[in-house]
Amino acid sequence: MNEKNEKRILLASPHMSGLEMAYIKEAFDTNWIAPLGPNVTGFEQEICAYTGAGYADALSSGTAAIHLGLMYLGVGKGDIVFCPSLTFSASANPIIYQGATPVFIDSERESWNMSPQALEKAFEQYPHPKAIVIVNLYGQSADYDRLKAIADAHGVPILEDAAESLGATYKGKQTGTFGDIGVYSFNGNKIITTSGGGILVASDKRAVEKVEFWATQAKEHAPYYQHKEIGYNYRMSNVVAGIGRGQLQVLDKRIARKKYIFDYYKKAFQDLDELEMMPIAAYGEPNYWLSCATIKTDVRVRPKELLDYLDSKNIEGRAIWKPMHLQPVFKGSAFFNHNPDEPSVAEDIFMRGLCLPSDTKMTDADLDRIVTRISWFFGAASARY
Ligand SMILES: Cc1ncc(COP(=O)(O)O)c(C=O)c1O
CATH class of the missing domain: 3.90.1150.10 (Aspartate Aminotransferase, domain 1)
Known part of the structure; x- marks a missing residue:
């Protein structure tokens, strides 16, 4: 030819399983077109069951999840955040959204992920970063035993950017579950996709509850619209989550x-x-x-x-x-x-x-x-x- x-x-293009339509149809049949609904809750539970994560919050993108994850870790104006240099810009941009300063760390040859050696050197010059973003590049885990030992020694939390690595493991444990916060992406080219979307996971229920609060415009419990904090419109829709439920099965x-x-x-x-x-x-x-x-x-x-x-x-x-x-x-x-x-x-x-x-x-x-x-x-x- x-x-x-x-x-x-x-x-890498979206690869539907054929199972997605049943969830979407159910959303239409029950008129759960509005944000949230049973597919969102179901998808969050199913992601937890698959990965072993404690709690999950389905969001509009992986970037949104990194943003709110960094907020939860207390990253704010003037803070330093360590981040790998070899990654997609979405790992680093939310550091800037928060008014913080990224400090970039080189890779090691063995996995192309964050070099523990370079991380140690960064701590010598910047002993008090607010958080470390660690990425599992191209679907391969970073070396968490070594990286976490350094982070723990300095008492600095980790945001694990597992946007590319859903389903990958490190010493038998699912990636996304090594950081204080984990993030997956369901963007169109990812291993499974919801057309666009992300999810934040954590073992601490309070983290997920707080993120959910910020992601739904930070509405206080009150008989009227009451806001004490700035919120975001970052939640995943019930229709989109239906695609995720069908995708997760394959x-x-x-x-x-x-x-x-x-x-x-x-x-x-x-x-x-x-x-x-x-x-x-x-x-x-x-x-x-x-x-x-x-x-x-x-x-x-x-x-x-x-x-x-x-x-x-x-x-x-x-x-x-x-x-x-x-x-x-x-x-x-x-x-x-x-x-x-x-x-x-x-x-x-x-x-x-x-x-x-x-x-x-x-x-x-x-x-x-x-x-x-x-x-x-x-x-x-x-x-x-
Ligand atoms: C390493 C990495 N981090 C973050 C993201 C952001 O995810 P999203 O496109 O869902 O915002 C992506 C992918 O797009 C990514 O590859």
């Missing part, structure tokens, strides 16, 4: 397929001299949300060249998150390098890395098409260096 006519392979299936995709690439590229798959740390089991790879150090090809080539063949890949300390909007922010004598790990991964198509609807023929194209690309590129 002419490649121009070949269907476009997507990075989460394990989606994880199995994501792992299959990662393993397919790993096997296919094991003899390719130019590319290697992202490392999988021995301590956990990722949900393999996105299969990422890096071009090896001695290969003089930028990810953009490969991504442009794949795009020309109707295959969608994506750049690795550009580190926050290199973003114009965070210019001048403090950054702690994993190894100050070397370029930062985050920057190195960004300069050499890319996300490969990880759509769970891909067939083996699609995977084969991607692998063949990448092999051809490097075959042709090698003639140039």
Whole structure:
């Protein structure tokens, strides 16, 4: 087939199970179209049952959950908050919403997540941050034993940004349950989606109750509209939560397929001299949300060249998150390098890395098409260096 006519392979697109419509229909039949309702409560309970989290509050987005989570941890004007540099901007933006200052921490090679070594160095210069945001990047857990030991030694709470890692585990325990606050996202490209949405989890009931209060405009218990605090309109709707309930039932299936995709690439590229798959740390089991790879150090090809080539063949890949300390909007922010004598790990991964198509609807023929194209690309590129 002419490649121009070949269907476009997507990075990661919504994959409905067919079970969602029954929940949506029920919402319509019972006229629970207004915010909140049985699907919201059901979804919160089902997320707790799946992850082992104590309490949950379904919200309009993962970003909203991070925002209210930081508020609950007391982050306010002038505070310092540690945050990984290698992440999506939504991990850091809510720090600014609160008038606080992010201090960015480098990654370690083993998992691409927050480097405990760099975190220790950050504490030497900033001994009293208000909170630490820890991200489980691309569906793989950070090293919580080491990171929590440092945080606990300084008495600083953790907000676990598990937006990308629902279903991934660390030493057998679900990610999202290691921080004082945990956050999942159900944005359109996530492992399961509600079209848009997020959830905040915590083992402390008071945290979830307070967040729910802020998320529903901070309405006091009074016979009229009484407000002592500034509130937000951040709750998930009952219709949207219905999508989540249907999606949650196939989460394990989606994880199995994501792992299959990662393993397919790993096997296919094991003899390719130019590319290697992202490392999988021995301590956990990722949900393999996105299969990422890096071009090896001695290969003089930028990810953009490969991504442009794949795009020309109707295959969608994506750049690795550009580190926050290199973003114009965070210019001048403090950054702690994993190894100050070397370029930062985050920057190195960004300069050499890319996300490969990880759509769970891909067939083996699609995977084969991607692998063949990448092999051809490097075959042709090698003639140039
Ligand atoms: C690491 C990370 N944090 C936070 C978010 C924000 O989630 P949402 O898009 O639901 O606001 C995302 C995804 O979008 C993410 O990848």
